[in-house]
Amino acid sequence: MSGEHKILSIDYSKCIGCETCESVCKFANDTPRIHMTRTRDGVMAPLYCHHCEKPNCALVCKRGAIRRDRDGAVILQTMHCRGCQTKSCLVACPFAAIFETDKGVMLAKCDLCANRRQLGLGPACVDMCPCGAIAYVARAEAEALETDASRAAFARVMEHIKPSGPAGK
Amino acid sequence: MDAMNFNFACAEPAPPKPGSVGIIGAGPSGLAAAGYLSCLGYQVEVYDKLPKPGGLMLFGIPGHRIPAERIALGVRDMERKYGVIFHTQTKICCSAPLHDEEGDHFCKEMLGFGELIKKHEAIIICSGSWKSRKMGIPGEDLPGVYSGLEFLFPIRAARYQSPSVKIPDVAGKNVVVVGAGHSAVDVVHGAIRLGAASVTMCYRRTAREAPCGVFEIERAGELGAAFRHLVTPLRILGAGKVEGIEIRQGELAEAGERGACAMVPGSEKVAALPADVVVAAIGEIATPPFAKELGLEDVRKGEVHWLHMTAIENVFVAGDALTGPSKIGKAVYSGLRAARSLANWLDLKALNRQDAYAYDDLIAIDDHKGGARP
Ligand SMILES: Cc1cc2nc3c(=O)[nH]c(=O)nc-3n(C[C@H](O)[C@H](O)[C@H](O)COP(=O)(O)OP(=O)(O)OC[C@H]3O[C@@H](n4cnc5c(N)ncnc54)[C@H](O)[C@@H]3O)c2cc1C
Ligand code: SF4
Numbered sequence: 001m002s003g004e005h006k007i008l009s010i011d012y013s014k015c016i017g018c019e020t021c022e023s024v025c026k027f028a029n030d031t032p033r034i035h036m037t038r039t040r041d042g043v044m045a046p047l048y049c050h051h052c053e054k055p056n057c058a059l060v061c062k063r064g065a066i067r068r069d070r071d072g073a074v075i076l077q078t079m080h081c082r083g084c085q086t087k088s089c090l091v092a093c094p095f096a097a098i099f100e101t102d103k104g105v106m107l108a109k110c111d112l113c114a115n116r117r118q119l120g121l122g123p124a125c126v127d128m129c130p131c132g133a134i135a136y137v138a139r140a141e142a143e144a145l146e147t148d149a150s151r152a153a154f155a156r157v158m159e160h161i162k163p164s165g166p167a168g169k
Numbered sequence: 170m171d172a173m174n175f176n177f178a179c180a181e182p183a184p185p186k187p188g189s190v191g192i193i194g195a196g197p198s199g200l201a202a203a204g205y206l207s208c209l210g211y212q213v214e215v216y217d218k219l220p221k222p223g224g225l226m227l228f229g230i231p232g233h234r235i236p237a238e239r240i241a242l243g244v245r246d247m248e249r250k251y252g253v254i255f256h257t258q259t260k261i262c263c264s265a266p267l268h269d270e271e272g273d274h275f276c277k278e279m280l281g282f283g284e285l286i287k288k289h290e291a292i293i294i295c296s297g298s299w300k301s302r303k304m305g306i307p308g309e310d311l312p313g314v315y316s317g318l319e320f321l322f323p324i325r326a327a328r329y330q331s332p333s334v335k336i337p338d339v340a341g342k343n344v345v346v347v348g349a350g351h352s353a354v355d356v357v358h359g360a361i362r363l364g365a366a367s368v369t370m371c372y373r374r375t376a377r378e379a380p381c382g383v384f385e386i387e388r389a390g391e392l393g394a395a396f397r398h399l400v401t402p403l404r405i406l407g408a409g410k411v412e413g414i415e416i417r418q419g420e421l422a423e424a425g426e427r428g429a430c431a432m433v434p435g436s437e438k439v440a441a442l443p444a445d446v447v448v449a450a451i452g453e454i455a456t457p458p459f460a461k462e463l464g465l466e467d468v469r470k471g472e473v474h475w476l477h478m479t480a481i482e483n484v485f486v487a488g489d490a491l492t493g494p495s496k497i498g499k500a501v502y503s504g505l506r507a508a509r510s511l512a513n514w515l516d517l518k519a520l521n522r523q524d525a526y527a528y529d530d531l532i533a534i535d536d537h538k539g540g541a542r543p
Contacts, residue, residue, distance in 0.1 A: 019498025027505045042382015127174035130235045
């Protein structure tokens, strides 16, 4: 089942914040679905969809516009999305990986390069990351790739998205 | 280790197209353009003055941050599967005299720009931004004063064994690094690894404002580097060689209500720091061949009739050569866009219908204009 589906997994400890993933995504998909953020301690890091096993975004969308496709990618079906005011999906994403845009339904999210998958290609960001920091692997495999360094770096990025404790705002 | 797939745009090469494209510079922008155009079936030839393709990804940024092998494998795929020809150690001759930029001593061959224009249907200049910015203070020419790239380039290049490449001798010395960008951080790491006795980073603003971020400064601190904020370098001290650096040092005000960091007014004092080596890692400037003749200023402003095209019709420009120092991602994007624009131009030229090209895309509110992100 979903354990075999491939997902993106970025090792933030290998990432140098060079923006190549975002650029290539933009070139491949016009509106990028992976976005650089600058954390409070000044580190540039890409935010991206983890294609969760139990995607919160899909759960909260009343229109059922967020679905899993054949390959297990969690995709936003723009055809069903109403671009609603509440944008619950955007708020619901624990990884801040649904993005507001000024086009169409005003939302964009990673679909693991659906157009490329049709041609037998993988996600473009994976191909072009100079550091090999992005893996396109089965979920279980992604977990096996984790290291102490990657977990610590991930925690730093998460701390930025969702500050915990009194220091956060 | 998987290859960096510069040919990400296709699963396999398209049938060969007539015509060849020359790319000057094998940094991220040139390699991305080469990958894209070779996917389309063009015969692509890449020229670089250095012994290996990769540009600053290989010769500027330290190896522990970008694995050299990943770039090499991607280049090999382009050569083997897509027939891209790499001419390394070949400098495309330009207005600047030889041995003016870092890495010039590597080139074995010089090719005229004019020859290249005739040889290929079209050309993209992706020569990067390699001339280092100067501090503009007295004593800057003393031995022991380096620019960021002058300091870092030999560390990476030494393994390619050229007798003229000498790693800066910093063992047991006091090193002062001016700047707080990524290259300044790279210099700090380099100096520590080469056994410097002390390393001090000096920045004109505060750590919070540093382009490299507080995290990097803290990490440099853990490795033993000191950080001084609110520093303005005044002059390099020494007779015959660097002995110190005179600075104006401000004092940081207590964090205000909004947490803003400011200088205590009138707190600036002149001080001298002892130093044997001073590295000014304050940025590079673009050095494309024939900048004026190519009308690069107009390309930068987007005042061109064809995206990324220079004043010479079949010559395009992309990456840091166009924008000045930026980032790998920006250079890649710029290279891809220039490649696409070039392919459109070649297609329509074949039909003799250049006028039909959609105009909107051209004057693009262009993303290639460097610029910091909020
Ligand atoms: C020390 C340092 C650290 C950096 N760290 C980062 C980072 O962490 N993240 C990030 O995103 N960016 C970083 N950058 C910036 C990044 O490296 C550049 O923005 C990027 O490499 C630009 O790509 P480019 O293809 O335009 O040019 P370059 O990478 O500069 O490549 C240009 C190529 O052209 C060749 N060339 C030049 N002139 C000629 C000629 N006349 N004939 C033949 N060949 C020629 C050069 O040899 C070179 O190989 C750093 C830069 C430096 C200097
Ligand atoms: S391309 Fe790779 S190294 Fe660069 S920002 Fe994206 S994940 Fe990080």
